[in-house]
Amino acid sequence: APEKLSGIVTSFLDVVHDRLITDTRGAVADYIPQLAEADPNLFGIALCGLNGHVYESGDTDVDFTVQSASKPFVYSLALDDRGLDAVHARVGAEPSGEAFNSVKLEAGTGRPPNPMVNAGAIVTTSLVRGESSEERFARILARLSAFAGRDLSVDEAVFDSERESGDRNRALAYLMHSAGSLAAPVTETLDTYFRQCSVLVTARDLAVMGATLSNGGVNPVTNERVTSAETCQHVMTIMATCGMYDYAGEWLLRAGLPAKSGVAGGLVASSPGEFGLGLFSPRLDASGASVRGVVAAQRLATRFGLHVLHRP
Ligand code: GLN
Helix, strand or coil, X not given: CHHHHHHHHHHHHHHHHHHHCCCCCCXXXXXXHHHHHCXXXXXXXXXXXXXXXXXXXXXXXXXXXXXXXHXXXXXXXXXXXHCHHXXXXXXXXXCCCCCCCCCCCCCCCCCCCCCXXXXXXXXXXXXXXXXXXXXXXXHHHXXXXXXXXXXXXXXXXXXXXXXXXXXXXXXXXXXXHHCCCCCCCHHHHHHHHHHHHCEEECHHHHHHHHHHHHCCCECCCCXXXXXXXXXXXXXXXXXXXXXXXXXXXXXXXXXXXXXXXXXXXXXXXXXXXXXXEEXXXXXXXXXXXXXXXXXXXXXXXXXXCCCCCCCC
């Protein structure tokens, strides 16, 4: 019966939550000063089924900035606006094996390695259509909101903080601008990128966003079609190969799910045809992913046999 299943899932989420709450490894990101203000003890786990039911444990309604977990969803918009070939003429589809803020660009073309590292995400943001930067950001916010199934907003303090401390992203954007890699003006593109990273979400939102990808582009809570099944397939492929940066290979080995981390402690994962997972805990590991989020996702994937290459 559905109630029984619901009870089993919720109690398993509670077990994982209670076991990992004592894990205090890692550190809250502080290279963006405003992020250092986060409460390191927060921990939320949410799972959204394709029937639209959300199972939750812990701090699943606490707002945090989406950061790099925005990248797959903005990539979906660039794909829908420009098509796969036009997007990948400007950004690669190869795991970089490097950190999220790596400055490595392809020799000759100036293309960043993939749309999940900062350089590639800045190019992706520049590919979103719009007459002005306002219109481009409005379309990004609408896309993130449609994935989440509610109207999202921007944390202006984090936006200001990112913009003030974003020298490395600024350097990356100017390097790519000089190589002809960007599809929109450089300062506007940076502001749009900083703004997209500063959109507020909850673990519950990330679960619904992940479930919308798993569900072939139809949000299972609102029943709205957000994007095509083909775009979801492309997005989840890039998440699977590149979503966890220099931990991507080991992540796929151990969790086996398309996923994306963010430096505020969010983690979104999709189990195609099954559900979406949203995790939040601000202490990060060396690759910039939530320590508890990574362990929790791996436990869930193992317990429920979720690896995308799993064959019973
Ligand atoms: N806004 C962050 C940055 O550009 C996003 C990085 C991340 O979440 N990995 O540095």
